[in-house]
Amino acid sequence: MLTFCPSCGLLLEIEEGRTNMQLSCPTCPYVAPITQKVGSKIYPKMKELGDILSDTQAWENAQSTEERCPKCSHERAYFMQLQTRSADEPMTIFYRCANHQCKHRWKE
Known part of the structure; x- marks a missing residue:
């Protein structure tokens, strides 16, 4: 899941902190903690x-x-x-x- 900065709209990057991981904006000081693991898989439909x-x-x-x-x-x-x-x-x-x-x- 892509998460965007509410201040400037850029894509947040994963930043590893000392004790936990967080999402941070590369241009402004916005930081959001990662509270849960999110993942998804999309499998293409193959032709028979x-x-x-x-x-x-x-x-x-x-x-x-x-x-x-x-x-x-x-x-x-x-x-x-x-x-x-x-x-x-x-x-x-x-x-x-x-x-x-x-x-x-x-x-x-």
Whole structure:
């Protein structure tokens, strides 16, 4: 939580005193004691992998390759590579069948 000086409006800084910690203004003599521990965490909402891969715009610019569809045996498929695990793991390759009636998706 940010605390501002009521006199000049600047952000108060933490100052370590001899026996306790306090908030002090860097430009005027205002000092406020720290009476309680305050903290907060904000976690960003991550997109689900299904949201990314089901989006038709994501597949519009995908490259195609000679990969056989396991469902309809079509000879071509679109592919995308995404980093789904930690950076030291290889990227995951996602495929979508190029047959417009099938559009089966799988990964390697």
